[in-house]
Amino acid sequence: MPAHATLRQIQAVIAVCEEGSFTRAAEREHATQSGISQHVAAVEKALGVRLFERTTTGVTPTAAGLRYYRRCVDAIGLLETAGEDIRALSGRVSGRLRIGLMPTFTRAALAPTLQHFVPAYPDVQLHILEAYSGTLTDQVLNDQLDFAIVPAFEGRVGLKSRLILRDREVLISGRTSPLKPLAPVRLSDCAPLKIVVPGPDNVRRRNLEVYFQSNGVAIDRMIEMDAMMATFDLVARTDFVTVLPGLICINDIGRDEFIINPIDHPSLYAEFILITPSRRTLSTPARLFLERFEADLAETGKRLTALLKGGRKQPQR
Secondary structure (H helix, E strand, O other): OOOOOOHHHHHHHHHHHHHOOHHHHHHHHOOOHHHHHHHHHHHHHHHOOOOEEEEOOEEEEOHHHHHHHHHHHHHHHHHHHHHHHHHHOOOOOOEEEEEEEOHHHHOOOHHHHHHHHHHHOOOEEEEEEEOOHHHHHHHHHOOOOOEEEEEOOOOOOOEEEEEEEEEEEEEEEEOOOOOOOOOOEOHHHHOOEEEEEOOOOOHHHHHHHHHHHHOOOOEEEEEEOOOHHHHHHHHHHOOOEEEEEHHHHHHHOOOOOEEEEEEOOOOOEEEEEEEEEOOOOOOHHHHHHHHHHHHHHHHHHHHHHHHHHHHHHOOOO
């Protein structure tokens, strides 16, 4: 038995650690379950330590297994980085770029980046998926997306994450609302609310419920809706309201269809993170896209802050 594990064996260890199952790891690696088990057993024998605890419900990494996993994903990342660096020497950026974004970003923040990125890098095959956090997280874990931006959560094995945006939450109501446009509001003063909220599996839903309960916000009626365009349409037509990050409605400020008010006393913020597979580094197209996207987000954030501050000076409707 060689002293060092092969690349195929290392990939098997990574897959088992991330999937928590030899069966799912085998499916992911297009291998047999016995083959994956043999690869893991070979690594354990070579290292002289047990990497996983096997139970009737699955497998979990030991302390040694988790440490080895982290070193392995770093090593795989370095190999991919080496390939990206060599390809970049040609001066030509190409390849597939698969991005996952929530409606928060596609509705108002995506177009400025695409306006620059698409003509600048014509050889990049770009695919953008709009979905909610659960779907995007699963697709990043399954290597179907290069990266995604989702609400901050506690994290999962197999993912790397970092904060990309902290955004002020706002109350959105229809044009017949008695509220002064852009004036800060205390939600408890607006209660009882007829409100549209995300479904129970959405991270933002849990954050909203904690805020409502902690700050005495009474709810008259609640509709669960994981459909952003339908949410906006319902709010525009009825006396239902919704709470969303300010970024998504920046282009609605100054128009007559919605009344937008930053939430205050206390303020409410949404945090969003970039998630990528632990075993992969960002490709050159992904890195270039993110550099531009984050710069555009920063500029949009400044504009949103200025608009919300300016709203304090607007006359009562």
